[in-house]
Amino acid sequence: MLKQVRRRTFSNWPHRDSPSRAQMIDAGFFNCNVGDRVICVYCNIICQQWTPHADDPCEIHKTLSPKCPYVMGKLTQRETTSISILNENFSSNCSSANAADDTIRSNEIVVTVACHSGFIEIPKRHATFANWPKETLPAVDDLVRAGFFYTGNKTIVTCFYCNGSLQNWGANDNPTIEHARWFPYCAYAKQLCGDDLYRKIQESKRAARERAQASDPTNNTNPSTQKLQITNESALSRFVAARLDLPISQRLLDQNFKLSIIKRCWEDQLRLKQDDFETDSDLLMACIILQKQIDHINGKKENIIVPSIRMRQICESEQAEARAAASALIPSPVRSLVAAPSDSSNVEMSVTSQSSNIESNSKDCTTTAKSNPTITSAEPMQTNATTLTNPCAICMSEEKRLACIPCGHLATCVPCGHSLRSCPICRREIEAFVRVYI
Structure with missing residues (x-):
């Protein structure tokens, strides 16, 4: 969910x-990791030098950018509004009477690059199951929907997206749940499950691990993560160089992000937080934030807003307009006695350097043994077509769940969406997907 990514950018918030940080998150801002500089990725306003106990981020955002999609959808009450899911470059619009009540939520961004590009399309995955064993096993349609293609060896199937493999299937196993259980970093599996089901799967997995550790007194595994030991700039350079070789970094290069942008984001993350990005979406958002700062500041300090100064300027301007309007209503003989408003003074704003944050590692792995699932899906895997309110444009049997990036069209369910290379509505090439909750 994008709000979780936004929250993680404020881990080093100075105030x-x-x-x-809670006020900033609610106001829709992302932290830029430069002092108290923040940015809205929807309307691109950049603010810093916040006045403690005086500036209200929500009110400032509404005042400075009243037409911002986030402001219109989240911070103001309107009968009908249009909500932009991610930002002005990749948005999905939906009319709703309760837009401010979070009727639409979005999951993390998932790029289209897959480990096995030859099996992205559902029919191609389905064709690999021609020799699937006839014994009692999960349905082929369920395996295909979960992202698997058949390797032709025993009951081993592999995910087209993350390259994870599973075997030893039971008749009652749910492929989607098992996929998310054994390969929690597979972005396709996370999108397919949705937030609620994915969280339940991981909670069940952690509970089972804790029970196993409690029953084994010889197990001294410490599950807590350790901070990276970055003692100097040379060590930082080595860490960054290793991470530039990760698949997510390479995918961002393929999406036309400059190497200098990706490298700077890794440097800032490791230097400031001594830890990797939590998800691939964190790194992607860090690159977006840094690129937006470069584009919209453009070396001009006046493009960075100091909230208290800008709000005072707006107040003075409104007062001047009110006096001018009142003066226009006074008869001409009297009007000459009305004093003219004084000009507001110019105030110089100070600035600091560019920067940003965010990400995590997706991993490829193979599991050769697994246990039976203990979780049932929070949403049905198949939906009766007659009860659909917004059917997938491809299969017409499931609800639309994926918005295409960059065009923003909400068009398909998760399996059908990941089978496409271009948007079925506008035919624009798809670079990534985001799961949308309506």
């Missing part, structure tokens, strides 16, 4: 009290 302890007001404006707090």
